[in-house]
Amino acid sequence: MVVVYHPYYAPFVNWARHALDPDMYEAIAGLVDTEPIVPITLDLTWQPQHGRYADITSLPTM
Numbered sequence: 528m529v530v531v532y533h534p535y536y537a538p539f540v541n542w543a544r545h546a547l548d549p550d551m552y553e554a555i556a557g558l559v560d561t562e563p564i565v566p567i568t569l570d571l572t573w574q575p576q577h578g579r580y581a582d583i584t585s586l587p588t589m
Contacts, residue, residue, distance in 0.1 A: 543573075
């Protein structure tokens with residue numbers, strides 16, 4: 528999953544990267560050293576907006 532964000536929200540994105548990290552989530556939830564109930568398999572990428580719109584034009588070219 529790719530989340531395109533306006534650069535204004537960079538501080539929030541920095542927090543979200545940390546808070547949504549699977550290891551951090553498990554530690555906060557008290558799930559350390561236990562089997563996760565639902566495996567976390569989401570590949571999350573944060574992409575700053577380039578251009579006028581937060582859409583596919585903000586994604587890097589392949």
